[in-house]
Amino acid sequence: MRLIKEISQMKTWRENARKNGIRIALVPTMGYFHEGHLALMKKAKTLADKVVVSIFVNPIQFGPREDFSSYPRDLERDAAMAQEIGVDVIFTPEARDMYPEGYQTYVEVTELSKPLCGARRPGHFKGVATVCLKLFNIVRPHVAIFGLKDYQQFLVIKRLVKDLNLDVEIVGHPIVREKDGLAMSSRNVYLSEEERKSAVCLYKALCLAKEKVKAGQRNPEALQKELEEFVLSHPYTKIDYIEFRDPETLEEVKEISKPTLLALAVFVGKARLIDNMIIEP
Template sequence: MKVINSVAEMQQFAREHRGEIALVPTMGYLHEGHASLMVEARKRARIVVASIFVNPTQFGVNEDLDSYPRDLERDTRVASEAGVDIIFAPTAAEMYPSGYQTYVNVEELTTHLCGASRPGHFRGVTTVVSKLFNIVMPRVAIFGKKDFQQLAVIKRMAKDLNMDVEIVGMPIVREHDGLALSSRNVRLDTTQRRSALSLSRSLRVAKEALRGGEQSVAALKKAVAEVIEAEPMAEIDYLEFRDPDTLLELEQADERTLLALAVRIGSVRLIDNCILGEE
């Protein structure tokens, strides 16, 4: 496996292997969830490239850019074991050189959920992903469904801008106790981690309520909120039942409905989601 830091070198490699590359974009501190994306990428292309870049443009003021976990040596081991051929790990100066002033913005889909609570976040995401697509030139790009809104936004961007890349979303990978894998989990202490389990518990409560015949979004929200608010360390950022395609609000839920959560456990912001009818 090779590590490339230069945009120019990565582009040269991509030009020589165009049509053969699957890309897994990450911000590093890799875990089994990332590895599952890389294994899927291995099935879909001859060459697997994983990008590792903590993108400063998607972090807002007072967010956790400086404290976001980083460990390239560890990431290299995980990526190699998952079958990655190239790690593309540019610096911020490589990606955003002096004088940089161009951004990509998806309009409506980014006004909901994380977009409402993190202004400018998705402008940073779509900008860096479009740059990665231009640099790596993948035939297919693999993303996790834990960032459900991010996946929807990237699909919209790729479609609207006629990007010649297939966008694939893969299921959430969870730890044995149900906690969705996240690079931020490492920042939870033992007590906080127990509190964080309220997210996955609340998803199960919503699914069970729907199976029991409850379709009122107001009633489902109340049931989910009670689970999370029972944890004194948990503070709900958003708790929403949405159409999975448009992300618009709903009054009645069904098996296609998306339940999306963002919850702060101490200083750590965690997200989770489910489609209510899926196991």
């Protein structure tokens, strides 16, 4: 496995690979791997000849009061885990190289970025779209794999690729969960033992909604209130949002009459956790 830091070296590697007809998969990450990341890498290996994993804690997708400086980092640990999976290249560029002095170009997917996390984290998806476009240009993968825990991000990147006619296939991978249902996340490391017990309420809320809809509930407003009460019955929780949205456009849903995205963001202690599920009526 190669560890590449320089953008020029990454470009040289990808050019040689493409000249030899090698199919490249990219797994973009911010590092501090868990089983969810490893599942993306395993999926990538089934879709391409060579797998590149980028590790870059992207400063432009964090707000001024968010956890950029405290976000967990451990390159040595990540490299060992990726090597065990059989990753071919880890690309770890420096922020000063990705955004050198005088940098002033950004890309924004306007409508899909507005609701949910976009409404609560202004500029977040502009940062995500910009870094992904840069990574696609540097690595030039044939396919890129994204986890569906970040469902809105997945839609934003798919739209970016479609609108800008990028020659890369975007593949979503189902959410990977702990045994009790908690979605795997690098931010789970922020949870104390007691907070960790409460954190499973996100998944339980999704399952509760699924049961209620199966039993005939079609009113998203009424169900939202019920889910809010359920989540807040767990200690250390503060709701950022619980919303029902169209799974393709992210527009608000007035009635649960077709497959509907239930997305939620909840603070458990200082950790902001997100989760989602497509609810079938």
